Amino acid sequence: MNFGIIRYLLGRILMILSGLMVPSVVVGIIYREPFQVLKGFLITMALCLALGFLLSRNKPNKDDFYAREGLMLVVLAWLMISLIGSLPYIFSGKVSSFIDALFESTSGFTTTGATVLAIEENVLPHSLLFWRSFSLVIGGMGFLFFIISLQPAIGPRGIFIMRAELPGPSFGKLESRISKSIHILYAIYIGLIFAVIILLRIGKVDWFEAILLAFGTASTGGFDIVPQSIAAYDSQFVHMVIAVAMMIFGMSFNLIYLLVIGKFKQFFKSEELRWYLGIIISAVLLISASVFPLYTNIKTMFQDVFFTTTSIITSTAYTTVDIQKWPIFAHIVLLFLMFCGGMSGSTSSGLKVARIMMFGKSIKQELRRMISPERAVPIVIEGKPVDAINQRSTTFYIITYLAVFLVLLALISIDTQDFTSSFNAVIATLNNVGHGSDLLGPSLPYSQLSVPTKLILCLAMIMGRLEIYPVLLLFFPATWRKT
Secondary structure, eight states, rough: OHHHHHHHHHHHHHHHHHTTTTHHHHHHHTTTTOOHHHHHHHHHHHHHHHHHHHSSOOOSSSOOHHHHHHHHHHHHHHHHHHHHHHHHHHHTTTTOOOOHHHHHHHHHTTTTTOSSSSGTTOOOOOOHHHHHHHHHHHHHHHHHHHHHHHHHGGGGGGGGHHHHHHSOOOOOSSSSSSSHHHHHHHHHHHHHHHHHHHHHTTTTTTTTHHHHHHHHHHOOOOOSSSGGGGGGSOOOHHHHHHHHHHHTTOOHHHHHHHHHTHHHHHHOOOHHHHHHHHHHHHHHHHHHHHEEEEEOOOHHHHHHHHHHHHHHHHHOOSSSSSSSOOOOOHHHHHHHHHHHSHHHSSOOOOOOOOHHHHHHHHHHHHHHHHHOTTTTOOOOETTTEEOHHHHHHHHHHHHHHHHHHHHHHHHHHHHHOOOOOOOOHHHHHHHOOOOOOTTTOOOOOGGGGOOOHHHHHHHHHHHHHSSSSSHHGGGGGGGGOOO
């Protein structure tokens, strides 16, 4: 392990994080907030700059940077920015508990959207509300910004950071040069955010709320800024804009790139995309059949079901309807969507459609072998056979995911003594869904959980965001050996 380069890069990331707090200060100035609030950001920015300077002052002689360093950098970076990101809440005096501030910060940077704050009580001023939602954007595609900024230090080996952090089993190339690929991805991401903001403004949403809703939608994080979530906006246009945007942001950015440049044939050629859209359509039809007796207006029913389906599968968890009133069958379908997640290479969490597709084909392959043992039936995806290593890695990841889920569930249950609350909390944090996931019934709000439970859920959020393995490597002795 090259600890020198990791220390150096963490210092650079801290300095970048300091700059990313500037927009929140500007928002505070615009809304003429008390200096105490702005001071919280200024102190945090100063700490970031000072610590960042100390860590990155001396560039290491060895710049070896490979998969192990990439994995470790990503985990330590997410732990670090979650910790530093909690300081504005504390220094502003708006959140008295450090653990609550850490939970809120971790929830933002991991694009989970879970909260311990009472939104209806207007706890946070505009600057902190902006920082809270902006942390979703930083966590959603912020790693690309870090790679762009760190490019002179690590060069093309930044691909190791992308592989460590980008959700999903694989990462396809947009261009031969990584720096060009990153800039393209970021241009698409920012462009889509602006498009959502403009459409929400057309829907009569005020500028500040439109920006924050666009942040939550683009990152598939879904921090609520009003108590009723999206249901507070009595506009079918606004609901559909957010629903379609969530579905788009649940797609691979590689595919969105193909869509933007007009390569529609290649776009629809993606087998994972067809599975993704097929799962959404199937879920909408199944849930609609289940909730049909509850509605008098078919159009409203389909809009509510489509919105909820895209919200859950993309792990955004915005809501327009109280799903507690829906039948248990609808809850089971939503539970599957929560585990499934969006496409690989998107900002969504969960197992990912690519793994669900691979796992489904593996089951089909095994059934065919049972019928005809003498026949070799390979798994084919997009016309290419899948090797045994990829099949095995998919199966192992699903097994690891389930094992981690059960361990977290057991740990949380010790404290809550309530299976429903424990299950809802673990599935919401490990899949980065956040709130709106009380599929087994109402559960305790996060604010009422104990300190140890909140810390465990913070770990679950980071594991879900980084897809478990990088975090597990922290506990693997070989990871820490010097090379």
